[in-house]
Amino acid sequence: MPGKSRRFVLLALKGEHLEPRLLSSASGLCKRMDAGLDIMLVSGEEKPPLHLENFIRGLQQDGIHYRLTQQATLHSREIVRYANTHECISTVMIDSLGNWAAPEDEKNGDPWRKLDCPLVVALPD
Secondary structure (H helix, E strand, O other): OOOOOOOEEEEEEEOOOOOHHHHHHHHHHHHHHOOEEEEEEEOOOOOOOHHHHHHHHHHHHHOOOEEEEEEOOOOHHHHHHHHHHOOOEEEEEEOOOHHHOOOHHHHHOOHHHHOOOOEEEOOOO
16 A cells, blocks of 8 residues: 555445445545545445445555445444544545434434534535
């Protein structure tokens, strides 16, 4: 992989919501910010979807350093906690607020308000 970046965009993805426009926006933001891409993928599969593998090949060709973490579940509070405890995360990008809403958000409040860096919502609800 190319040289390591000092800052990263955190891209939270759900395996069933891999919109090409979202991936393109994430790549473009990394280029503009001269940042790497930290990808958190929610998927029960062992391998990332083919569309994401192709996207990762494009990141490599563009010289964008990336990290891919795959897990079975991920909630907005966990994304906020991860971003707030990793100083290298300078921006968080998600597809839409609706895809990351959780029932406990109504009781406990909007977790995105506790995010210490900008939140980019790439696709409208």
